[in-house]
Amino acid sequence: MSNPTYTVIFYLFAAITVCSAAFVVFTRNVIYSAFSLLFTFFGVAALYVFLSADFIAVTQVVVYVGGILVLLLFGVMFTNGIMQTGQKSEVFHIVPGTFLLAGIIGALLYTFYTSHGWMPSESTLQGSIVERIGFETMSRYVLPFEMVSILLLAALIGAAFLARFDKSGK
Amino acid sequence: MSSPALSQFSIPFLMGNNLNAWSEALAGFNLLGLPLGLVILAAIPLVFIALYSLTYGVYGERKISAFMQDRLGPMEVGKWGILQTIADILKLLQKEDIVPASADKFLFVIGPGVLFVGSFLAYAVLPFSSAFIGASLNVGLFYAIGIVALEVVGILAAGWGSNNKWSLYGAVRSVAQIVSYEIPAAIALLCGAMMAGTLDMQKITILQSGSLGFAHFFLFQSPIAWLPFLIYFIASLAEVNRAPFDIPEAESELVAGYFTEYSGMKFAVIFLAEYGSMFMVSAIISIVFLGGWNSPLPNIGSLALNDMTSGPVWGACWIIMKGFFFIFVQMWLRWTLPRLRVDQLMYLCWKVLTPFAFVSFVLTAIWEVYVP
Numbered sequence: 001m002s003n004p005t006y007t008v009i010f011y012l013f014a015a016i017t018v019c020s021a022a023f024v025v026f027t028r029n030v031i032y033s034a035f036s037l038l039f040t041f042f043g044v045a046a047l048y049v050f051l052s053a054d055f056i057a058v059t060q061v062v063v064y065v066g067g068i069l070v071l072l073l074f075g076v077m078f079t080n081g082i083m084q085t086g087q088k089s090e091v092f093h094i095v096p097g098t099f100l101l102a103g104i105i106g107a108l109l110y111t112f113y114t115s116h117g118w119m120p121s122e123s124t125l126q127g128s129i130v131e132r133i134g135f136e137t138m139s140r141y142v143l144p145f146e147m148v149s150i151l152l153l154a155a156l157i158g159a160a161f162l163a164r165f166d167k168s169g170k
Numbered sequence: 171m172s173s174p175a176l177s178q179f180s181i182p183f184l185m186g187n188n189l190n191a192w193s194e195a196l197a198g199f200n201l202l203g204l205p206l207g208l209v210i211l212a213a214i215p216l217v218f219i220a221l222y223s224l225t226y227g228v229y230g231e232r233k234i235s236a237f238m239q240d241r242l243g244p245m246e247v248g249k250w251g252i253l254q255t256i257a258d259i260l261k262l263l264q265k266e267d268i269v270p271a272s273a274d275k276f277l278f279v280i281g282p283g284v285l286f287v288g289s290f291l292a293y294a295v296l297p298f299s300s301a302f303i304g305a306s307l308n309v310g311l312f313y314a315i316g317i318v319a320l321e322v323v324g325i326l327a328a329g330w331g332s333n334n335k336w337s338l339y340g341a342v343r344s345v346a347q348i349v350s351y352e353i354p355a356a357i358a359l360l361c362g363a364m365m366a367g368t369l370d371m372q373k374i375t376i377l378q379s380g381s382l383g384f385a386h387f388f389l390f391q392s393p394i395a396w397l398p399f400l401i402y403f404i405a406s407l408a409e410v411n412r413a414p415f416d417i418p419e420a421e422s423e424l425v426a427g428y429f430t431e432y433s434g435m436k437f438a439v440i441f442l443a444e445y446g447s448m449f450m451v452s453a454i455i456s457i458v459f460l461g462g463w464n465s466p467l468p469n470i471g472s473l474a475l476n477d478m479t480s481g482p483v484w485g486a487c488w489i490i491m492k493g494f495f496f497i498f499v500q501m502w503l504r505w506t507l508p509r510l511r512v513d514q515l516m517y518l519c520w521k522v523l524t525p526f527a528f529v530s531f532v533l534t535a536i537w538e539v540y541v542p
Contacts, residue, residue: 005205066319
């Protein structure tokens with residue numbers, strides 16, 4: 001990864017991620033916020049690729065762009081009068097806000113510099129990551145995996161029930 | 171990466187015929203320290219989309235639809251109207267680039283761009299030949315399914331940005347359709363991935379090669395493979411908004427759907443994106459079920475037809491021919507079947523295709539585990 005091309009691409013994606021994330025927060029137009037999230041999600045996916053976690057990167061695109069972002073856009077578009085409502089994004093409580101921000105950043109940096117769990121692992125990844133993920137999900141993590149499946153199934157049934165055509169009300 | 175540049179500056183035939191030899195040679199090609207090879211690597215599918223849209227996409231579709239309706243199609247510009255597409259392009263280039271006054275300028279402008287990028291990104295993992303693939307990812311198939319999500323956002327941006335009822339209706343219909351049909355499509359492709367045991371597009375293709383030609387293709391390797399093949403084909407029609415699933419652009423009810431307000435080059439980009447995704451889904455179905463760049467001809471005794479028609483250049487011909495065949499079927503269906511209603515579309519997806527996709531998934535799993 002010492003190749004200058006990769007470095008340039010990395011900083012390009014980092015810049016896209018940070019700038020679009022800032023745009024999401026600072027713009028007053030909700031629709032622009034939602035569309036800007038697209039670039040943030042893609043930038044993060046690209047950063048995952050740089051960490052050689054390509055499976056996670058693709059999952060990021062599938063789940064966040066294909067699922068959550070589309071849902072968000074639908075929600076924003078179908079909310080009546082969303083373009084008319086003035087968005088309140090003025091800054092209140094500057095002093096406590098600044099203290100809180102400084103405190104959080106300080107705590108994060110402190111943790112980052114004092115804990116030494118960031119060493120690169122001795123053995124590099126061998127073979128296909130997808131296969132490893134499959135084996136791990138179906139062996140060591142089979143219980144959490146099944147629990148999440150049941151939770152999602154329950155959510156699916158609940159959503160279908162809520163969206164059902166109400167016969168009694170008709 | 172900084173190997174001598176000149177030795178690799180050779181025509182493809184001298185780069186060797188090993189797996190991914192051409193693309194790797196291109197990726198290592200630097201000019202004055204700039205990664206020019208990577209740019210060329212990305213530009214090849216782009217040029218391919220442009221050329222095929224101009225010839226087969228526009229002219230071919232007009233001629234095919236004309237012949238199916240017992241017409242002649244374009245005949246005036248050049249012999250048999252061959253130059254018609256060039257006239258169309260000149261017309262599109264000269265048109266004024268209109269942005270409606272009440273449109274959301276930013277979204278209106280980026281919409282077609284995001285849409286085209288979405289359809290183009292999947293070309294990174296399509297193996298165009300045994301020696302050429304943009305990026306040989308080990309999650310290639312998953313990536314190709316997932317990246318379509320970008321197209322959805324592009325359609326929404328175009329539909330919302332136009333600030334037009336028909337556009338928004340078209341966009342919302344299109345997105346609902348693409349998001350729903352992703353599920354049967356993904357499960358159907360999962361059957362193919364299960365037969366291969368990998369998600370790497372190049373490996374999936376290699377597993378289907380052999381001296382018996384078409385008999386090694388996954389479609390003929392298992393007695394239920396035709397079911398996911400059919401399901402993916404139907405779902406892919408819906409994903410690229412082609413008839414009989416063209417309700418997002420339904421001319422008779424929605425004017426032209428999400429691209430009603432577009433004209434000139436922006437309209438051309440939207441069409442380029444549509445043709446790009448048409449070839450993309452056709453290539454994916456050819457790779458997963460019909461052997462990608464493998465030759466379908468078998469070796470018959472001493473007549474080694476398969477060996478004669480194998481190799482990187484032949485491979486590129488085969489996958490493009492297979493892709494074009496499926497595009498022809500898409501055009502054929504367009505003039506054969508009437509358009510579905512929105513409720514029929516959802517019925518077909520959730521109550522027909524998805525259950526059958528699950529059935530084919532289970533049957534393929536049983537076949538792969540218990541039949542050696």
